[in-house]
Amino acid sequence: MLYYCAVRVILVRDYDQVSVRAAQFVADEIKKNPSLVLGLPTGSTPVGMYKELVKLFQSGTISFKKASAFQLDEYVGLAPDHPQSYQFFLKDHFLDNVDFPASNAHFLDGMSQDIPKTCDIYETSIRKSGGLGLVILGIGRDGHIAFNEPGSSLSSRTRLKTLDHTTIRDNARFFDQPEDVPKFAVTMGVGTIMDSKMVLLLASGRNKAQVVSDVVEGPMTAMVTGSILQMHPKVTVIIDGEAATRLRRLDYYTKVEEMWDEKLSV
Numbered sequence: 001m002l003y004y005c006a007v008r009v010i011l012v013r014d015y016d017q018v019s020v021r022a023a024q025f026v027a028d029e030i031k032k033n034p035s036l037v038l039g040l041p042t043g044s045t046p047v048g049m050y051k052e053l054v055k056l057f058q059s060g061t062i063s064f065k066k067a068s069a070f071q072l073d074e075y076v077g078l079a080p081d082h083p084q085s086y087q088f089f090l091k092d093h094f095l096d097n098v099d100f101p102a103s104n105a106h107f108l109d110g111m112s113q114d115i116p117k118t119c120d121i122y123e124t125s126i127r128k129s130g131g132l133g134l135v136i137l138g139i140g141r142d143g144h145i146a147f148n149e150p151g152s153s154l155s156s157r158t159r160l161k162t163l164d165h166t167t168i169r170d171n172a173r174f175f176d177q178p179e180d181v182p183k184f185a186v187t188m189g190v191g192t193i194m195d196s197k198m199v200l201l202l203a204s205g206r207n208k209a210q211v212v213s214d215v216v217e218g219p220m221t222a223m224v225t226g227s228i229l230q231m232h233p234k235v236t237v238i239i240d241g242e243a244a245t246r247l248r249r250l251d252y253y254t255k256v257e258e259m260w261d262e263k264l265s266v
Ligand code: PGA
Pocket: 042, 043, 044, 045, 046, 138, 139, 140, 141, 144, 145, 146
């Protein structure tokens, strides 16, 4: 059993390997604890991981029958059946393709007329489920985790958030017109994520290199909300070569992983 009190960095070759390694990580945790409570991300990065998890389910390697899930965030103003809503994404890429019980999948209602109440109920559901066990994250180029944009309180809980212009620009690729990108979201807070027992962060590609180095090695600051993960006792970051190019201590992380592998094989 490995224990770590630092950001663990796993370097792999490319996006496909990020996906395979991330799915392996989740599968191992599900096998250890079939009732795992997951925090689930959307975006381009986790698509490959979800594909791999579906494959592992189809081959009989894992089951999600006892697991629970909470989506990380949701656009305000998009109905659950809107193809760009995050609820739609999670069902389409993952939940509907495995044996996840519908009653264990929790979503944020982006159409709610009472957002503060929706957010309170969400936090209560997380607590009632025993708390988050593994939150999986992508990372925004502005350093956001879930939709916790720069300047978010590092102890924030689930709430309404105004999206940053960088995020709106980055996400415009999913919409017919840039004006269609919602301006607001509901999101788990930084504090909500930090309460999770484990965190897995994924990043791939050169356009994530700067933010990966800010998150893993930069000063801890609300201007890069992902950097608070340096305070978390059990964070794993899986990145490919391009996303790793700005890390100063890459040799060290690689050496640590090699030493662990050697230790595990004896
Ligand atoms: P991406 O988004 O995976 O589409 O790059 C990451 C994020 O915004 O959290």
